[in-house]
Amino acid sequence: MNFQIEFTRAPIVAPAREVSKEIGAQVDFWGIVREREQGRAIAGLCYEAHEPMARAMLAKILNELSALHDCDEVYFIHRLDFVAVGEASVLVRARARHRQAALRLTEELLNRLKADVPIWKQHVAPR
Secondary structure, three states, rough: EEEEEEEEOOOOOOOOOOOOOOOOOOEEEEEOOOOOOEEEEEOEEEEEEOOOHHHHHHHHHHHHHHHHOOEEEEEEEEEEEEEEOEEEEEEEEEEEHHHHHHHHHHHHHHHHHHOOOOOEEEOOOOO
């Protein structure tokens, strides 16, 4: 499986790349900042990461998941710094021959991201 891991401080833009004629499924998950966190209104979230460690952990997770789910390609991008309500903080794009592999890999990657990857967020109160 090929994968690409990116971190950015700019708004996330989905990459436009040619797709193999063998790909039958593309799953795009966009994590969007909600207007309320823990019952309180927020202006957005501020994300920090230990980038080298986060990249290494994501690569390890993706290598493990590739043995379980037959995906051809995964694109992962996460924003850092301030992300306003309504904007995307993360995009995961999984491509596979069959939808089940792409769906399962995406869900498991997101669960592992929350549990194992050194990315932290803080709520930013509205002004």
